Amino acid sequence: MQLPANLLTLLLSSSLFTLITATPIATPSKQSASKTNPINSSIPAWTDPNTTNHIHTETETETDPSDPAIAFFSSLPPPSSPPNSSSSSSPNPSSPSTTGLTKRSSGNNKDHCRGGGYFNATSPGSPLVDDCKVIIQNISPRGGTWHYMSGTQRTLVRHGSCALGIESTPDVPKGLQTLVGDLDISEWIQRSIDRYQWKGKVGSYGDTQCVSQTFKGDEYTLRWGLYHS
Numbered sequence: 001m002q003l004p005a006n007l008l009t010l011l012l013s014s015s016l017f018t019l020i021t022a023t024p025i026a027t028p029s030k031q032s033a034s035k036t037n038p039i040n041s042s043i044p045a046w047t048d049p050n051t052t053n054h055i056h057t058e059t060e061t062e063t064d065p066s067d068p069a070i071a072f073f074s075s076l077p078p079p080s081s082p083p084n085s086s087s088s089s090s091p092n093p094s095s096p097s098t099t100g101l102t103k104r105s106s107g108n109n110k111d112h113c114r115g116g117g118y119f120n121a122t123s124p125g126s127p128l129v130d131d132c133k134v135i136i137q138n139i140s141p142r143g144g145t146w147h148y149m150s151g152t153q154r155t156l157v158r159h160g161s162c163a164l165g166i167e168s169t170p171d172v173p174k175g176l177q178t179l180v181g182d183l184d185i186s187e188w189i190q191r192s193i194d195r196y197q198w199k200g201k202v203g204s205y206g207d208t209q210c211v212s213q214t215f216k217g218d219e220y221t222l223r224w225g226l227y228h229s
Helices: 005-012 015-021 068-074 129-139 182-196
Strands: 102-105 145-149 154-159 162-168 177-181 204-211 219-228
Touching (some): 068 162, 129 154, 129 162, 145 154, 145 182, 162 182, 177 182, 182 219
Antiparallel strands (some): 102 145, 145 177, 154 162, 162 219
16 A cells, blocks of 8 residues: 655655654673683683682692792802702602792690701891891790692791791692691891891701601601791
């Protein structure tokens, strides 16, 4: 049926035709479930820390870039293991590579490490002696053992400007749990103060042999350091 000319003209000029032919309003698209960055798929997308609980597990391989142990140990000469050290063996080559983690278990005063020399690293940027003394005062009455997973540099204790941490030598396989006692930490700090304090500051490091919890009877070479937190 052919519409009258005057009716067709009315329809073409009406707002109804304008709504039909107008550009549609954009609607939000559904977010992809992917956790990757849309610009670079190799970079994880940012997630809101207020809605995501991040649990640091032993299967992760990334270290905390803010840990001052990383910068300190990286500035030192590479540690070396004794030629007859038991750490030269590979007790479990199939063990998973894990990030260095530290946790403290309560108990009596413990001494799990032995031997090794002391080296002076005191400078104007070293921690305050008084802050390092507080660490000894805080841990000695409580006792206990720190558990360290080999493979990275980690801070064990800190107070104010003073921090003490450890790293494993390159020949120690990653993912092996090593024990460090409160008496070890106190001795390293106190002897460093006695030998190297200068203008109220102290910094030092040394290599030592600490017992393994992963393989009973084994010992692994660790390097400890006393540095600014």
